[in-house]
Amino acid sequence: MKMSEKSKYNFKCLEQKCTTRACHTRPHVYVTLGDLGRWTAQGYLMNILPGMSLTLPESGEDPMSLETARKPLEGAVESTCCIFFNEKANGCEIRYSRPISCRTYPLEYNGEKYYLSSKDCPGVGQGEVSKEVLQEARDLAEQEFRERTETDAALPAVYSVIMAELIRQSAEAMKKRSEEEKKETGEDSSQGPKDHPSPSDSETHD
Numbered sequence: 001m002k003m004s005e006k007s008k009y010n011f012k013c014l015e016q017k018c019t020t021r022a023c024h025t026r027p028h029v030y031v032t033l034g035d036l037g038r039w040t041a042q043g044y045l046m047n048i049l050p051g052m053s054l055t056l057p058e059s060g061e062d063p064m065s066l067e068t069a070r071k072p073l074e075g076a077v078e079s080t081c082c083i084f085f086n087e088k089a090n091g092c093e094i095r096y097s098r099p100i101s102c103r104t105y106p107l108e109y110n111g112e113k114y115y116l117s118s119k120d121c122p123g124v125g126q127g128e129v130s131k132e133v134l135q136e137a138r139d140l141a142e143q144e145f146r147e148r149t150e151t152d153a154a155l156p157a158v159y160s161v162i163m164a165e166l167i168r169q170s171a172e173a174m175k176k177r178s179e180e181e182k183k184e185t186g187e188d189s190s191q192g193p194k195d196h197p198s199p200s201d202s203e204t205h206d
């Protein structure tokens with residue numbers, strides 16, 4: 001659904017009274033590098049990090065994406081929801097630190113226009129949105145677009161740097177281990193080649 005400059009965006013989240021929780025069951029809850037930075041500043045990164053999932057491209061054209069992990073939705077075996085959705089409480093477990101894509105939901109910006117990303121959110125059309133609140137919602141949607149674009153561009157490079165570092169550390173650990181093993185077996189290369197008896201040395205000659 002497109003929104004022109006003149007259209008009115010009325011929205012009020014129904015919170016615990018919401019029956020669809022479409023924001024938690026949408027297929028992807030994207031996370032940006034900006035979210036990681038905010039969680040670091042808040043001191044929550046290590047608590048939230050286990051709920052993150054890095055999706056690697058299956059083909060060259062697929063993007064790499066950072067999103068929240070998924071879990072099965074109770075009572076709807078085929079469906080999944082965001083790992084942070086607490087079904088019993090019908091709420092988000094990280095509500096006050098939720099990703100920017102959740103804070104702007106269901107309003108999105110695609111670089112040219114604002115649009116609604118979901119028709120299933122029953123909060124759309126509810127309440128009155130003042131001009132100031134509408135401007136705030138649009139600013140947030142634009143920020144989410146910028147962060148998402150930057151994250152899409154930077155993620156493969158960040159991943160490569162981390163993988164290269166892990167490979168370097170692993171090679172170093174292997175080298176150290178093999179040197180320790182050589183020392184244990186008396187084959188320390190730093191001490192120069194040792195004379196090993198050749199099979200013929202042990203032979204007795206007439």
Ligand code: SF4
Nearest residue numbers: 013014018022023123
């Ligand atoms: S689907 Fe819409 S109304 Fe329901 S909890 Fe999410 S944002 Fe709020």
